[in-house]
Amino acid sequence: MDLQIALLLGQDGIVNGAIYALLALALVLVFAVTRIIFIPQGEFVAFGALTLASFQVGRVPGTLWLLVGLGVLVAVVEIGIATRNGTLRRLVSALTWNVAYPAVAAIIILLGEPGTWPLVVQVAAALALVVPLGPMVYRLVYQPLQSASVLVLLIVSVAVHLALVGLGLLFFGAEGSRTTPFSDARLDVGGVVVTGQALWVVGASAVLIVVLYVFFERSLWGKALRATAINRTGARLMGISTTQAGKLSFALAAAIGAASGILIAPITTVYYDTGFMIGLKGFVGAIVGGLASYPVAAGGAVLVGLLESYSSFWASAFKEVIVFTVIIPVLVWRSLTTRHVEEEE
Amino acid sequence: MSARSRVIVLVIALALGPLILPEFHITLLNYIGLYALVTLGLVLLTGVGGLTSFGQAAFVGVGAYTTAYLTTAEGLPGFVAWVGVSPWLTLPAAVLLTVVVAAMLGLITLRLSGHYLPLGTIAWGMSLYFLFGNLSFLGGHTGLTGIPSLNLFGMDLKDGRHFYYLIWVLVLGALWLSQNLLDSREGRAIRALKGGTVMAEAMGVDTARSKMVVFLVAAGYAALSGWLYAHLQRFVNPTPFGLHIGIEYLFMAVVGGAGNVWGALVGAGLITVLKQWLQDLLPRIFGASGNFEIIFFGLLMIFVLHRARDGLWPVVRRLFPAQAAAAGVVAAAPLPIREKPVAGTVLLDVRDAVKKFGGLTANNQMSLSVKAGEILALIGPNGAGKSTLFNLVTGVEPLTSGEVHFLGGRVDGKASREIARLGMSRTFQHVRLLATMSVLENVAIGAHLRGRQGVFAAAFHLERAEEERLLAEAARQVELVGLTEHLMDPVGSLALGQQRTVEIARALAADPSLLLLDEPAAGLRYLEKAALADLLRKLRDNGLGILLVEHDMDFVMGLADSVVVMEFGEKIAEGLPEEVQGNPDVIEAYLGGVD
Numbered sequence: 014m015d016l017q018i019a020l021l022l023g024q025d026g027i028v029n030g031a032i033y034a035l036l037a038l039a040l041v042l043v044f045a046v047t048r049i050i051f052i053p054q055g056e057f058v059a060f061g062a063l064t065l066a067s068f069q070v071g072r073v074p075g076t077l078w079l080l081v082g083l084g085v086l087v088a089v090v091e092i093g094i095a096t097r098n099g100t101l102r103r104l105v106s107a108l109t110w111n112v113a114y115p116a117v118a119a120i121i122i123l124l125g126e127p128g129t130w131p132l133v134v135q136v137a138a139a140l141a142l143v144v145p146l147g148p149m150v151y152r153l154v155y156q157p158l159q160s161a162s163v164l165v166l167l168i169v170s171v172a173v174h175l176a177l178v179g180l181g182l183l184f185f186g187a188e189g190s191r192t193t194p195f196s197d198a199r200l201d202v203g204g205v206v207v208t209g210q211a212l213w214v215v216g217a218s219a220v221l222i223v224v225l226y227v228f229f230e231r232s233l234w235g236k237a238l239r240a241t242a243i244n245r246t247g248a249r250l251m252g253i254s255t256t257q258a259g260k261l262s263f264a265l266a267a268a269i270g271a272a273s274g275i276l277i278a279p280i281t282t283v284y285y286d287t288g289f290m291i292g293l294k295g296f297v298g299a300i301v302g303g304l305a306s307y308p309v310a311a312g313g314a315v316l317v318g319l320l321e322s323y324s325s326f327w328a329s330a331f332k333e334v335i336v337f338t339v340i341i342p343v344l345v346w347r348s349l350t351t352r353h354v355e356e357e358e
Numbered sequence: 359m360s361a362r363s364r365v366i367v368l369v370i371a372l373a374l375g376p377l378i379l380p381e382f383h384i385t386l387l388n389y390i391g392l393y394a395l396v397t398l399g400l401v402l403l404t405g406v407g408g409l410t411s412f413g414q415a416a417f418v419g420v421g422a423y424t425t426a427y428l429t430t431a432e433g434l435p436g437f438v439a440w441v442g443v444s445p446w447l448t449l450p451a452a453v454l455l456t457v458v459v460a461a462m463l464g465l466i467t468l469r470l471s472g473h474y475l476p477l478g479t480i481a482w483g484m485s486l487y488f489l490f491g492n493l494s495f496l497g498g499h500t501g502l503t504g505i506p507s508l509n510l511f512g513m514d515l516k517d518g519r520h521f522y523y524l525i526w527v528l529v530l531g532a533l534w535l536s537q538n539l540l541d542s543r544e545g546r547a548i549r550a551l552k553g554g555t556v557m558a559e560a561m562g563v564d565t566a567r568s569k570m571v572v573f574l575v576a577a578g579y580a581a582l583s584g585w586l587y588a589h590l591q592r593f594v595n596p597t598p599f600g601l602h603i604g605i606e607y608l609f610m611a612v613v614g615g616a617g618n619v620w621g622a623l624v625g626a627g628l629i630t631v632l633k634q635w636l637q638d639l640l641p642r643i644f645g646a647s648g649n650f651e652i653i654f655f656g657l658l659m660i661f662v663l664h665r666a667r668d669g670l671w672p673v674v675r676r677l678f679p680a681q682a683a684a685a686g687v688v689a690a691a692p693l694p695i696r697e698k699p700v701a702g703t704v705l706l707d708v709r710d711a712v713k714k715f716g717g718l719t720a721n722n723q724m725s726l727s728v729k730a731g732e733i734l735a736l737i738g739p740n741g742a743g744k745s746t747l748f749n750l751v752t753g754v755e756p757l758t759s760g761e762v763h764f765l766g767g768r769v770d771g772k773a774s775r776e777i778a779r780l781g782m783s784r785t786f787q788h789v790r791l792l793a794t795m796s797v798l799e800n801v802a803i804g805a806h807l808r809g810r811q812g813v814f815a816a817a818f819h820l821e822r823a824e825e826e827r828l829l830a831e832a833a834r835q836v837e838l839v840g841l842t843e844h845l846m847d848p849v850g851s852l853a854l855g856q857q858r859t860v861e862i863a864r865a866l867a868a869d870p871s872l873l874l875l876d877e878p879a880a881g882l883r884y885l886e887k888a889a890l891a892d893l894l895r896k897l898r899d900n901g902l903g904i905l906l907v908e909h910d911m912d913f914v915m916g917l918a919d920s921v922v923v924m925e926f927g928e929k930i931a932e933g934l935p936e937e938v939q940g941n942p943d944v945i946e947a948y949l950g951g952v953d
Contacts, residue, residue, distance in 0.1 A: 050476075050477070154660055157664055158663065158664065161663075161667070164404075164408075164410050164476065165663060165667065167410065167476055168410070168608065168612055168659070168663065169659070169660055169663050171412070171605050171608070171659075172609075172655070172656045172657075172658075172659035172660050172663070173656060173660065174656070175605070175652040175653070175655055175656035175659075176652070176653050176655075176656025176657050176660070177656070178652060179650055179651075179652040179653030179654075179656065180653055182650070183650060183653070293480070293484065296477065296480075297481070300474075300477055330492040331488070331489075331492055333484065333485065333488040334485045334488045334489050334492070337481045337482070337484040337485040337488075338481070338482075338485050340477075340478065340481040341466060341478075341481070341482070344466050344467055344470060344474060344478055345466050347470060347474070
């Protein structure tokens with residue numbers, strides 16, 4: 014391997030690692046706030062990318078129908094609860110978000126011609142369709158199980174993952190898609206070509222990470238999420254709704270997932286089931302961080318990206334084996350350093 | 359119909375199956391059997407032991423590939439080649455190799471808290487799958503072909519109808535062994551894992567070992583299933599050993615009912631049949647290609663976990679209740695008892711114990727000693743550090759400094775279960791019982807260290823004599839605390855005060871020299887308190903030492919021989935009950951100062 018290839022692989026690794034880092038952050042966020050190990054994270058990546066791709070070929074993305082369908086389901090559940098408890102006034106906000114919003118989205122997309130929209134608008138529209146799916150899934154699937162154990166929540170997550178992958182296949186078919194790059198620029202840095210899209214991915218990831226940092230450090234909602242992560246009961250006593258915190262963390266996770274998908278769609282072909290693998294690699298990063306520390310998780314994810322990239326050069330057949338085996342020494346290290354004392358329930 | 363006669367009906371139905379059913383159904387039943395074996399392992403692991411694995415399919419793969427490789431490869435070195443001569447020789451090889459792989463993975467992940475194990479299993483499920491697909495000697499993604507068929511008593515099991523009997527004999531055998539194992543001392547230790555390791559360790563259970571046992575048993579069943587699969591299909595490739603199949607196995611366990619061995623059969627049967635049916639039906643609805651049944655399976659799982667978190671087996675059982683088996687305690691020779699120190703011997707001696715949690719000093723220079731035939735009460739306001747001291751003495755938490763001596767030997771730094779073995783037994787302030795298990799079984803966990811029969815004896819029920827003695831001992835302790843009428847009731851159905859009393863019985867079943875009771879009278883009614891006080895006096899008169907943490911002053915003052923008072927982690931007074939009651943520091947600690 015000469016220096017040029019090494020640099021090229023390094024660039025590849027960092028680009029992928031940036032995406033894994035974003036996903037790792039989302040996974041840590043969701044786990045810390047809700048104790049849910051969010052396996053379906055990857056599906057939001059695929060949904061984001063494929064929704065954008067559908068727009069670009071002038072097709073109506075299936076995620077629109079998923080949004081409408083889940084919205085109706087949430088509305089039915091909320092109406093049921095509201096009539097039973099006689100709290101009809103609270104319904105207004107639920108119906109706005111779950112019925113009116115998807116309806117407006119459907120009208121705009123069906124009447125407009127998304128294929129002719131500028132890229133920025135297409136991206137915004139894709140995010141607008143995919144992000145609300147996060148809180149809806151939380152409302153329908155996880156909220157009734159709030160008190161369940163981590164393991165039950167994990168199994169449910171796997172179930173949600175399967176359902177969403179199946180829906181992805183139904184909506185987008187088995188063929189993969191690529192989207193138009195955000196930029197066609199090609200820079201020559203010391204003999205290595207750096208594509209504009211690669212810079213976009215790394216830059217956007219960095220910006221998102223900073224935005225998240227500011228959100229958690231400075232905003233009231235960010236602090237509420239952190240409080241919930243540290244002590245659920247304590248947060249509730251301070252008037253923070255853990256349900257709202259859960260929905261918010263799912264919205265963030267969905268946004269991060271969809272944004273990651275939109276960022277990589279011009280570089281790699283995204284299939285309906287691509288997200289799972291990407292999500293799992295984000296997981297390896299998150300586990301390196303012990304599902305608790307954001308910076309360590311992000312660092313772990315970049316490491317996974319680099320490892321993947323270099324091992325694809327030396328031992329491409331064993332690329333996945335190597336990436337997933339990295340977790341083992343990390344777990345060994347964790348088992349040797351953490352003394353696990355169970356908490357009183 | 360009794361449970362036993364149902365099993366007989368099932369066996370007869372299974373035996374008659376191949377004589378009447380068409381080929382297609384036999385094939386389906388064969389697969390249900392193979393899946394049920396793996397699922398059974400998961401029931402033990404997940405439902406009973408509380409450990410989750412998504413990686414069972416990979417273990418099936420290790421088993422299948424081991425036999426496939428050994429029976430088809432040519433030019434193997436002599437020391438392994440002889441194994442490949444017959445599939446019956448590769449069976450132990452396949453199981454052994456899988457168990458060794460599982461042991462290595464288990465050593466890494468089992469020590470970690472709950473969710474690392476499932477995540478770890480996802481990772482190894484992935485990497486083993488890719489490894490199968492990329493190792494050229496295993497045939498890569500095309501796999502290995504030409505695996506020989508099985509030969510049993512001179513009969514070639516090429517026909518699915520013949521193979522069927524082998525599969526189902528093994529499945530029923532595995533069910534029997536698993537049921538036996540659960541219904542034993544080792545089984546109770548495994549079931550105790552769900553109650554948290556602190557309780558199990560305090561009763562002398564080596565929880566790391568119990569976790570490993572159940573993990574290896576599950577891996578062994580998976581390997582057996584893989585071995586059968588390889589010789590049934592006579593061809594292996596990586597596909598059936600991927601992560602998604604591992605997930606499917608877990609679904610089978612959860613849908614069927616992970617708490618009971620029969621849940622494995624229900625889950626494997628239901629999911630396999632449903633999948634078959636959906637694979638026919640869904641393409642007609644959604645159009646040609648794609649495995650749309652996973653949408654349905656995902657939604658089904660969510661539904662089951664929302665509506666019947668314990669799976670379908672409990673629902674089935676509610677619909678067709680079986681006659682309860684007769685209460686299972688028979689008269690048996692009493693267990694040998696420990697030689698007790700004579701009254702007045704110092705049992706426990708805590709010297710200058712200090713415990714710091716970060717900046718908080720929970721215990722500071724605490725010293726106390728308990729003699730045989732004495733009740734020492736440890737009192738103090740909430741947060742004084744009494745429960746922390748309990749945890750230091752019983753080895754749950756390490757001391758920051760200081761020493762704990764028990765029966766003349768130092769025990770600080772020792773594990774809970776080693777201290778328990780020396781003759782110290784305890785109850786918990788927050789009741790730690792297994793709600794679905796009977797009072798008898800809960801108490802029998804306390805007698806864990808008084809039995810010695812292991813996993814194999816338990817699986818083949820060779821330890822019945824010892825088991826009868828353990829249960830008889832447990833029943834005796836339940837009688838002693840006055841709960842015989844609830845002997846067979848699930849503990850969760852008892853009132854909180856009664857549950858505390860069950861904890862005392864469980865501690866007594868260990869035949870301790872020193873009994874540590876953490877607020878035993880909380881939640882008891884007046885007469886129950888009086889009965890408890892009588893019981894403790896009787897135990898003391900028999901030479902037992904008792905260290906008691908309690909808030910009820912009437913209870914303490916009428917019972918204790920001496921009292922130690924703690925406040926802010928320090929000892930502020932010590933002496934006879936009357937002396938302590940008059941101590942101005944104590945009055946100030948409890949009632950506030952008098953200006």
